Amino acid sequence: xxxxxxxxYFLAAFFGLFVLFLYGPMLGIFILSLQGPQxxxxxxMRGFSFYWLGQVFQEQRVGNFxxxxxxxxxxxxxxxxxxxxxxxxxxxxxxxxxxxxxxxxYLTIASLIVxxxxxSLGIGIAFQVTGIPTNxxxxxxxAHLTWTVPFAFLIMLGVFNRFNPxxxxxxxxxxxxxxxxxxEIVFPLILPSLIGIGLLGFTLSYDEFTRTSLIxxxxxxxxxxxxxxxxxxxxxxxxxxxTLTTLFSLAMIAIGFFSFQFFSKRQQE
Numbered sequence: 364x365x366x367x368x369x370x371x372y373f374l375a376a377f378f379g380l381f382v383l384f385l386y387g388p389m390l391g392i393f394i395l396s397l398q399g400p401q402x403x404x405x406x407x408m409r410g411f412s413f414y415w416l417g418q419v420f421q422e423q424r425v426g427n428f429x430x431x432x433x434x435x436x437x438x439x440x441x442x443x444x445x446x447x448x449x450x451x452x453x454x455x456x457x458x459x460x461x462x463x464x465x466x467x468x469y470l471t472i473a474s475l476i477v478x479x480x481x482x483s484l485g486i487g488i489a490f491q492v493t494g495i496p497t498n499x500x501x502x503x504x505x506a507h508l509t510w511t512v513p514f515a516f517l518i519m520l521g522v523f524n525r526f527n528p529x530x531x532x533x534x535x536x537x538x539x540x541x542x543x544x545x546x547e548i549v550f551p552l553i554l555p556s557l558i559g560i561g562l563l564g565f566t567l568s569y570d571e572f573t574r575t576s577l578i579x580x581x582x583x584x585x586x587x588x589x590x591x592x593x594x595x596x597x598x599x600x601x602x603x604x605x606t607l608t609t610l611f612s613l614a615m616i617a618i619g620f621f622s623f624q625f626f627s628k629r630q631q632e
Contacts, residue, residue, distance in 0.1 A: 389609065396602035404599065415603035428604055431588035434499050435569050438584060441504060442568040443561045446511040450560055451553070454519035458526075471516050474509040479573035482509055487578045498580035506574040511564040518563070522556045555626045562619035566612065 395402070399410025419428050453471070457464060474482060486506050490497045530552070534544040572586040579587055585608070592601060 389605075392602045392605045393609075396599055396606040398599050402599045404602075415599040416607065418598070418600045419603045419607055428585070428588065428600075431583050431585040432608075434582060435585040438500060438503055438507065439565045439568040441500075442507045442511055443565040445504075445508060446515040446564040447557055447561050449508075449512050450515035450519040451557065453516050454523040457520055458523050472513045475513050479510075480576070482506060483574045483577040486574075490578065496580065497578040499575070499582045499584055502578040502580070503575050503584060506578060507568040507571055510571060510574055511567045514567065515560045515564055518556070518560050519553075522553055526552070551626070551629070555623045558619055558622050558626065562615060565615065569612075 391406075394408065395404070395406070396415055397411055397413065398408050398415065399412045400414050402409045402415065457468070483506055486502055486509075487497060490502050495501065526549075530548050531544050534548045535541075539547070570586060571584075572590065575584055575587060583591060589601070589604065
């Protein structure tokens with residue numbers, strides 16, 4: 364076996380430190396969330412139990428994790444559906460050049476480069492001018508779509524750029540209408556990519572803080588609720604919430620992955 368150069372060990376050590384820096388804080392939160400009832404926010408641990416995981420579902424001294432989670436879940440699902448639908452329609456439209464397509468493209472992705480806090484402030488002002496009260500759903504939906512739709516749009520452009528139009532031509536030659544061609548030919552082929560877009564859109568919405576910070580109204584989404592509790596909740600319940608939400612995110616990724624694998628295999632059959 365040839366001797367490895369010194370640079371290999373240097374890069375391996377650097378990569379190990381990178382992984383530790385990336386996942387070390389998360390691991391620390393997981394460990395501290397499994398303390399006993401007398402646990403604190405710092406090491407060393409005081410016992411081992413699942414006590415604080417259960418406390419997440421109880422009423423806190425200030426705020427409520429369960430209600431905030433439900434709001435984030437509902438908002439994330441609605442944002443996912445809208446972003447996916449808009450991205451598909453935009454992807455179909457951009458398959459052919461049309462007048463003003465360049466302007467529409469740059470306007471769509473412009474919100475990605477504008478500071479998030481300005482987006483939140485602008486939406487808040489727009490709602491104030493129109494007399495519509497801001498709340499976690501209506502104004503939050505607008506704020507999250509400015510973040511999720513551009514990403515979904517860019518991904519779908521890449522999907523349709525690789526799409527073979529001969530499948531649609533063959534379908535039309537056999538007498539199928541445009542709508543039937545889409546639902547029976549195009550949609551099944553882009554469905555695995557659409558699942559990935561939906562998963563990304565849900566994650567971006569579920570974790571979004573800055574764009575919702577000024578327009579949530581009296582009821583917070585989960586990221587805002589966590590931020591508000593950092594100065595009031597002095598127990599490992601906050602760490603337990605981080606553990607549970609991470610497990611929830613991993614479950615969503617697993618569902619998305621296996622769904623992608625399932626529909627990809629169906630395409631090959």
